Amino acid sequence: MFKTLGVLAGVAVLGFTLAGPAPSALAQGSENVVRIGTDVDAGTLDPRIMRDTTAYRAINLIYDGLVQLDENLQPVPGLAVSWENPDPKTWIFHLREGVKFHDGTPVTAEDVKFTLDTIRDPALKARFRSLYAPIDTVEAVDKLTVKISLKEPYAPLLSYLDLGIVPKHAVEAGVDISNKPIGSGPYRLVKWDKGSKIVLEANPDFWDGEPTIKNIELVLVADNTARAQALEAGDLDMIQSPLSPQDIKRLQGNDKFANSIQSGIAITYLNFNTARPNLSDPKVRKALAMLIDQDTIVDQIFEGTDQKATSILLSSWAAYDPNIRQPTYDAAGAKALLAEAGWTDSNGDGILDKDGRKLTVELGTHSEDPNRIQTVEYIQNIFNQNGIETKLRISDWPSFSARFQEGDYELILVGWTQLVDPDRVTFGQFRTGGSFNWGGYSNEKVDALLDEGRSSSDPAVRNRVYRAAATIISEEVPYYIISYQGYQVFYDPAIEGYIANPRGMLRSLKNASIN
Amino acid sequence: MLAYTVKRILLVIPTLVGILVLVFGLMQVVPGDPAAILLGEQATAEAIAEVRHELGLDRPLPVQLGDYLWSSLRGDLGDSFFQNEPVTRAIGARLGATIELAVASLVFAIALGLFLGVVAAINQGSIIDVVSMLFAQLGVSMPVFWLGILLTFWFAVELNWLPAIGRGEPIPAAIAAALSGRPGVLLNSLSHLLLPAVALGLNSAAVISRLVRSSMLETLNEDYIRTAYAKGLPPSAVVVSHALRNALLPVISVIGLRFGVLLGGAVLTEAIFGWPGLGQLAVTSISQRDIPLVQGVVLVFALMFTLVNLAVDLLYGVIDPRIRFE
Numbered sequence: 001m002f003k004t005l006g007v008l009a010g011v012a013v014l015g016f017t018l019a020g021p022a023p024s025a026l027a028q029g030s031e032n033v034v035r036i037g038t039d040v041d042a043g044t045l046d047p048r049i050m051r052d053t054t055a056y057r058a059i060n061l062i063y064d065g066l067v068q069l070d071e072n073l074q075p076v077p078g079l080a081v082s083w084e085n086p087d088p089k090t091w092i093f094h095l096r097e098g099v100k101f102h103d104g105t106p107v108t109a110e111d112v113k114f115t116l117d118t119i120r121d122p123a124l125k126a127r128f129r130s131l132y133a134p135i136d137t138v139e140a141v142d143k144l145t146v147k148i149s150l151k152e153p154y155a156p157l158l159s160y161l162d163l164g165i166v167p168k169h170a171v172e173a174g175v176d177i178s179n180k181p182i183g184s185g186p187y188r189l190v191k192w193d194k195g196s197k198i199v200l201e202a203n204p205d206f207w208d209g210e211p212t213i214k215n216i217e218l219v220l221v222a223d224n225t226a227r228a229q230a231l232e233a234g235d236l237d238m239i240q241s242p243l244s245p246q247d248i249k250r251l252q253g254n255d256k257f258a259n260s261i262q263s264g265i266a267i268t269y270l271n272f273n274t275a276r277p278n279l280s281d282p283k284v285r286k287a288l289a290m291l292i293d294q295d296t297i298v299d300q301i302f303e304g305t306d307q308k309a310t311s312i313l314l315s316s317w318a319a320y321d322p323n324i325r326q327p328t329y330d331a332a333g334a335k336a337l338l339a340e341a342g343w344t345d346s347n348g349d350g351i352l353d354k355d356g357r358k359l360t361v362e363l364g365t366h367s368e369d370p371n372r373i374q375t376v377e378y379i380q381n382i383f384n385q386n387g388i389e390t391k392l393r394i395s396d397w398p399s400f401s402a403r404f405q406e407g408d409y410e411l412i413l414v415g416w417t418q419l420v421d422p423d424r425v426t427f428g429q430f431r432t433g434g435s436f437n438w439g440g441y442s443n444e445k446v447d448a449l450l451d452e453g454r455s456s457s458d459p460a461v462r463n464r465v466y467r468a469a470a471t472i473i474s475e476e477v478p479y480y481i482i483s484y485q486g487y488q489v490f491y492d493p494a495i496e497g498y499i500a501n502p503r504g505m506l507r508s509l510k511n512a513s514i515n
Numbered sequence: 516m517l518a519y520t521v522k523r524i525l526l527v528i529p530t531l532v533g534i535l536v537l538v539f540g541l542m543q544v545v546p547g548d549p550a551a552i553l554l555g556e557q558a559t560a561e562a563i564a565e566v567r568h569e570l571g572l573d574r575p576l577p578v579q580l581g582d583y584l585w586s587s588l589r590g591d592l593g594d595s596f597f598q599n600e601p602v603t604r605a606i607g608a609r610l611g612a613t614i615e616l617a618v619a620s621l622v623f624a625i626a627l628g629l630f631l632g633v634v635a636a637i638n639q640g641s642i643i644d645v646v647s648m649l650f651a652q653l654g655v656s657m658p659v660f661w662l663g664i665l666l667t668f669w670f671a672v673e674l675n676w677l678p679a680i681g682r683g684e685p686i687p688a689a690i691a692a693a694l695s696g697r698p699g700v701l702l703n704s705l706s707h708l709l710l711p712a713v714a715l716g717l718n719s720a721a722v723i724s725r726l727v728r729s730s731m732l733e734t735l736n737e738d739y740i741r742t743a744y745a746k747g748l749p750p751s752a753v754v755v756s757h758a759l760r761n762a763l764l765p766v767i768s769v770i771g772l773r774f775g776v777l778l779g780g781a782v783l784t785e786a787i788f789g790w791p792g793l794g795q796l797a798v799t800s801i802s803q804r805d806i807p808l809v810q811g812v813v814l815v816f817a818l819m820f821t822l823v824n825l826a827v828d829l830l831y832g833v834i835d836p837r838i839r840f841e
Contacts, residue, residue: 040799044599051553051597122565127554129562178599194598194608196682196791221680222786222795225664230789233671233679368802398547398804405551405560435559 032214032514034495036506037227037239041195041220045181047164048119051127053504058198058218060505062102063164063183066093066112066146071501071508073265073316073420075158079107079165079184080146085457088153089136093161095144099207101167102188109140114168116148130435131160131424153455155462156421186211186510196220212513213495216506231257231490238491240504245303248488257490260500263307263315264487266417267425268372270379270480273439276410278359283341285477288361288411289327290334291382298483301374306483311470312425314484316502318459319422319466326474326481335386345387352387364393365413366400372413375482379413407438415485418503422466426450430473441478520829527821534817535587535810539580542806548572549596549804570596583810592814593807595800602811605796610815611685613792616784617777617819619686619708620716624777625770627720629759632727637754639732647724654721659780663714663787670710680789683707711788715780719773726769730762737761764835771827775820 042055047063050056066083067075080093099107116138119126134154139147150157167182175182181189186208187200198218202211219236221227228247230236232254241264243251251257270292272285279285294308307315311324338344343352343359352359363380365372376392383390393409394400404412419425428436430443431450446469453465473479489500497512550566567573574582586593592602635647671679683689683704693701734740735758743753782794793812800808831838 041795043597046599049599122562123569125553125566125569129554130559176599193791194605195612195795196789219680219789220791220795221789222798223660223664226667226680226787226789229664229667229672230679233667233675235671235679235681396547397802398552399545402546402548402551 033217033237034213034215034509034514035217035219035235035237037221037230037236038218039220039222039224039227039242042192042198042218044178045189045192045198046178047166047183048115048124049126049178054198054218054220057504057506058200059164059181059183060162060507061185061187061200061216061509062181062189063166063185064099064107065162065164066095067158067161068507069159069162069420069503069505071499073159073502075161078162079112080161083158088455088457089150091148091150091157092141093146093148095146096207097144099184100205101170101184102182102203103167103170104205105167105169107165107167107184108143109146111165111168112146113138113140114171115163115165118171119163128160128163130428131156132163153457155454155457156423158457159421159424186507187216190215206510208510211510213509216509228490237495238489240489241485241487243305243488243490245305248305249303251490256493258493258495259488259490261486261488262500262502263484264502264504265314265316265419266415266485267309267312267314267419267481268306268413268415268483268485269309270482271404271409271412271414271439272478272480273407273410274442274478275407275440278357278361279410281341282476283337284343284359285480286327286475287334287337287341288383288388289477289480290330290337291386291388292379292480292482293329293382294482295329296378297375301371301378302483305486305488307486309481309484311474312479312481313422313466313470314419316484317422317466319463319470321467321470324467324470324474326477331386338387350387351389358389359387360389360391362391362393362410363413364395364400364404364409364411366397367394368397376413404438407440409438413482417485420503422462423450423454426466426469427454430469430478439478441476443472443476446472516832523825523828527818527825530821531814531817532584535584535814536580538810538813539583539806542804542809543576545804547804549806552803553596583807587814592811595808596805597800597803598805598808602807605808606793606811606815609791609793609796612682612790613778613781613785613794614819615686615708616711616715616781616790616792617774619712620719620777620780621770621774623712623716624719624723624773627716628723629727629766631720631724633731633754633759635724635728636731636735644728648728651721651724654717655725657717659714659718660783660787662717663711663784666710666714667787677706677710679710681707682790711784711790714787715777715784718780719777722773723766723769726766727762730765731758734758734762760834764831767827767830767834771824774823778816778820 038054040052040054042058043051044055045058045062047059050059064079066078066080068078070076079095079099081096083091083093085091095109101107116132116135118124120129120132120135134150134152136149136151141147164183166177170182171177179192186203186206188203190199190201192198197220200216202214204210221230224242224244225247227239228243228251231239252259272279274280298306298308310322311326313320313324338352342354345352347353361383363376365376367373373394380390380392403409416425427450428434430437430441430446432442432447449465449469453462456462487502487504491498494515495512496515499508501508548563550563550570550572553566554562571579583593594601595605598605631647631651635644638644667679670677684692684700686704689701689704740753740758743757781792782798784790785792785794793815797812800812
């Protein structure tokens, strides 16, 4: 009897005894590797067709752009040592001498031309093609000079020229740079275990000197809390957004980790479909915005991971002005404003009405983000309490986005990301007939301002223009910006010289070392 | 028996074709355009239309389906829209990890389930029985992601005994390394496998233990058990050769079904333990509407599930010679 049980027990604990408390290979941590947790695997390592944050970050280490954006989002020299803008429609870039791709061939103006020409080719299916659409021609003037001619003046271009330059000869020879990238950046790919990790090593021939940190691994851990635990367990050396609020709080209180918590370059906002009869009156939109308490959403629901937004101007931009303010929480004022717009509860059923029509709103968001769902539930509650009949419509991102892109929505809670330049969240969004102006907002003054902002490369002019546009948008409320999404990074303080970047880029690791 | 086996294996083919048609239909019904997702939030309508054309999504549905079925018969599952590689390569790179995890958790679940069930049954009503079944109740109620996070917290963060994430060398390679004198490789692989396998397998262990217990209790009351004891057989022989063997039949069929549950649970477990398997690929491909990849992954899952259940059906005959196949 006991013998049998012994055998069975032995089988049951076989796994335990075999494995035992073996120390993990990773936890030992060889000295010269930084292991960074990521939430998604990269889809491709070809800079022209990249789509996800992991790809941006790996590509930013593997490739060089003409420029790099520093931690203040300002362009600094990359492959280009200098550039001129002789007239608003022409940009000339002078390339650095002696830069080589990881396969040893020199980087030339032809490679720059090839990269910018192919990304604009619809056949490549590049996600960011529209950012380069204003380019008319790219010319390799000589080996180290590139001339970009624009169809119309386009000031934001410089912010998008951090695009990694790919080797023309390799791509034309059929090398699969999606999976075997060849760049000229500080790190090169050693191996990519799909669904697991991307392993990079220092490029000994990097033009700015071989990085001190010899290896960087981007390790996929999809679950946010599991990623935080892996940092605490010593299996990772650095983790960054997206992170869960409770993990952020716990890690902030742990002095084993250094951190940087800042405002990122993304927003969460409510988009009003101004073409819908109930929402076409700016007074109504303003009143609805005044019913929403940003404190509750940002402090309670987002648990302080984001910053309360003041306007469409991001606090990480030079154009930011804290004095430009969208409507703030004022429930009594909102009621008065609605009454002024003709919406009162004339039949005593608890719902506001005007000319026999009830004030109803359909409020939508996508189901992937629980915080957004909680936010729309909160807003629904407030609206209902204040006599606005509010229905929710929540579905997964693909269905949700397919609908709103066709204008089939009333009020939605969504976001914009990668906002390196004010043009990126205004021109397509608020200009009459703009590509992302799904709600049909239109204002001649705003149109003129956005055109001016796009065509002037004078920072003072651009700041003035975007401030003026933001003032009108804050008054007319086609968007109500709820928050500037935060960016958080936690890392082993032994990593010295790393400068956190609001886009989550890791390029400053090239100048860092492990103490 | 042989004829039966061949017939069952041939029946797998129409099952798989049916699954392919069903998944293809589902992906058409669910809203959300892969081309729009590919191009992201900054896409224009014209750009989306161009990409739809590039991907062949503007062809009539029967043509798309026919093409797909024809090429999959030849082993070509198409190219992933998002991963920039053929579907077979994307799946091939991750399949081993998922099979390893599912098999490890199944082994764990069977071992622990049998042990607890038998112990509880032969000690019916005692404190051992109560504790075992309480444990089973906990196991059944505990969601796999919660258990995974708890296990990581205890064994990786607090005790630092086991790694929180990742996978070592694949087990077959690790065993080969151990045989050639490098046991550290195998220990490393097992230490990575242990937590995810336990997290994923505990629920099944609990289900199996309850089933083994009730099935054992039934058998232990049979006349032939009394006869066996009366013959003077040692209790261990009675329990193992007479009671357990007869009690196993219902358990085997449940084990086949549990394999499906394990494949489903692997999706969550892989996310928590950074395990490089198919589950993550399945989730990403669905949320991206990466139609060829979704179809490929579902096909592979369905194939695995079908084969395991076929094996289970054939096992019946081995365990119980009274069963005849026709």
